[in-house]
Amino acid sequence: MSYVIECEHISKTFDTPTGEFQVIKDISIQAMQNEILVLFGPGQCGKTTLLKTIAGIEPATSGTVRIHGREKTKPGPECGLVYQTTALFPWLTTMGNVEYGPKVRGVAKKERRERAKHYIDLVGLNGFEKSFPIQLSGGMRQRVGIARVYCNEPEVLLMDEPFGHLDAQTRYLMQEELERIWQAEKRTIIFVTNHIEEALYLADRVLVMTNCPATIKQEFKIDLPRPRDYTDPEFLRLRQTITAVVDPAE
Secondary structure (H helix, E strand, C coil), rough: CCCCEEEEEEEEEEECCCEEEEEEEEEEEECCCCCCEEECCCCCCCHHHHHHHHHCCCCCEHHHEEEEEEEEECCCCEEEEEEEECCCCCCHHHHHHHHHHHHHHCCCCCHHHHHHHHHHHCCCCCCCCCCCCHHHHHHHHHHHHHHHHHHCCCCCCEEECCCCCCCCCHHHHHHHHHHHHHHHHCCCEEEECCCCHHEEEEEEHEECCCCEEEEEEEECCCCCCCCCCCCHHHHHHHHHHHEEEEECCC
């Protein structure tokens, strides 16, 4: 089987004033073409560090990351990152933010504008091309962030709790939006969350991580029809099962 992402025996240790601190311990994972793979676990357990290692931002202490068989050691356009805070350029409009990556890479204005417009429409922001970030709601700014990443046309999307700072209602709406966008423009996605319903709504597979030093505790294949129903008995059963793995009864 051919994988888009392969992480083999990844470990990460940081030097601290009190000595070495191991965040990730011997993690091996794979992600298939157009799969949504969710990394789920408690806060501060190493999920973000693993994501940065896959992106080439944070070098592994040991182990190897490969994208389509090519070793990944530094950031590159094949990986697109979406963070909890979108870090949009406040002086640029929606169009300016979304087209920024292709513009920096020298893509001709007509081509990049057409591409940016396509992704702005895809995320439901038609009519907001000339709006500045301060004029947009939190959910709308996150849509701009998703469109910006898609406009770079990466092979892999790495999403680090992108809806974590949104209110509950907007968070659920954005989960539905992301699923719709992914259905329209398939990509391999690795999605980090500590929200169990979010994990089950989006994932093809959920990898449950332990506390530091992080390892993969258990894998769950989520074989539920899309779009998913939060009240489906199987959804509720999986939620209970995974929660018990993360927080076992004393």
